[in-house]
Amino acid sequence: MNSITGRFAPSPSGYMHLGNISVAVLAWVSAKSRGGEIVLRIEDLDPARSRREYTEAIMDDLQCLGLRWDRRAEDQSRRGEAYRAALDRLQTYPCYCSRDELRAASAPHASDGRVIYPGTCRHLTEAQRRERTKIPCLRVEVPDREITFVDGLQGPCAMSLQREWGDFIVQRADGVAAYQLAVVVDDAENGVTEVVRGRDLLSSTPAQIWLYEALGLKAPVFYHTPMLLAPDGRRLSKRDGDLNIRAMRERWKPERIIGLIAWLHGLTDRWETVSAKELAEGFSWDRVRREDIRINVNSL
Numbered sequence: 547m548n549s550i551t552g553r554f555a556p557s558p559s560g561y562m563h564l565g566n567i568s569v570a571v572l573a574w575v576s577a578k579s580r581g582g583e584i585v586l587r588i589e590d591l592d593p594a595r596s597r598r599e600y601t602e603a604i605m606d607d608l609q610c611l612g613l614r615w616d617r618r619a620e621d622q623s624r625r626g627e628a629y630r631a632a633l634d635r636l637q638t639y640p641c642y643c644s645r646d647e648l649r650a651a652s653a654p655h656a657s658d659g660r661v662i663y664p665g666t667c668r669h670l671t672e673a674q675r676r677e678r679t680k681i682p683c684l685r686v687e688v689p690d691r692e693i694t695f696v697d698g699l700q701g702p703c704a705m706s707l708q709r710e711w712g713d714f715i716v717q718r719a720d721g722v723a724a725y726q727l728a729v730v731v732d733d734a735e736n737g738v739t740e741v742v743r744g745r746d747l748l749s750s751t752p753a754q755i756w757l758y759e760a761l762g763l764k765a766p767v768f769y770h771t772p773m774l775l776a777p778d779g780r781r782l783s784k785r786d787g788d789l790n791i792r793a794m795r796e797r798w799k800p801e802r803i804i805g806l807i808a809w810l811h812g813l814t815d816r817w818e819t820v821s822a823k824e825l826a827e828g829f830s831w832d833r834v835r836r837e838d839i840r841i842n843v844n845s846l
């Protein structure tokens with residue numbers, strides 16, 4: 547078995563954009579530069595947002611860019627049983643609070659707008675639970691602990707679970723597993739040893755590291771890559787049509803797209819034409835930029 551396993555974990559809710567592709571390129575070259583393998587896992591947990599045509603488009607785009615995966619894991623929509631088995635091993639409780647109630651209770655908000663759960667439903671009695679008519683979500687009881695870890699790109703990180711997260715949701719009211727739980731259960735099941743993803747998910751990492759521990763699983767190494775920003779500091783997203791992979795493929799050859807990503811992330815000094823395979827040959831995380839990257843889409 548390979549000692550290094552990376553992964554692509556796209557959500558099929560739209561076409562990939564420059565940010566998603568950057569993450570895929572870095573995940574691929576990181577694993578391949580050390581003889582590792584890549585697992586593709588489709589994160590289609592949310593039935594309302596996931597479309598099969600996007601899954602197909604994503605696979606086609608990855609292949610076109612030379613980013614081949616070695617294995618395809620089961621899609622998340624088919625893994626309900628595994629998530630339920632994990633839930634059974636955690637200390638969870640039903641929560642009936644609505645978003646509005648949480649806001650009104652002026653629960654503190656973390657920097658990214660997350661609601662930090664004040665624990666309202668943790669101590670409801672069985673009788674009080676029976677009185678409720680609303681279908682609850684499930685929250686996990688988190689300890690009052692600080693989680694520390696070293697991100698492969700961002701360096702040492704520390705976060706208090708209680709202050710930054712509170713008891714977080716592990717199963718939504720519609721019965722679907724929450725992202726935090728699913729990603730941990732799946733990365734462990736898929737044998738993933740390194741997770742490369744956007745820095746917007748850095749704040750989720752302590753919650754996930756704690757879940758690994760609570761479930762008796764080994765956590766992977768994390769690399770959180772910089773965000774791509776417009777010149778005014780706004781985050782580039784799928785809405786920026788020009789940086790949608792389909793529009794990019796019409797303008798540039800795959801090696802130009804890989805070259806753009808390599809240059810933006812500091813792997814080359816200029817926007818060159820390079821294949822993913824060539825990029826993997828000399829790859830080192832030491833060269834990858836840590837800071838967010840501002841780009842003027844119109845000047846490309």
Ligand code: GLU
Pocket residue numbers: 555556557589729742743744747
């Ligand atoms: N499915 C998530 C996304 O497409 C990625 C989750 C992860 O990398 O942990 O944004």
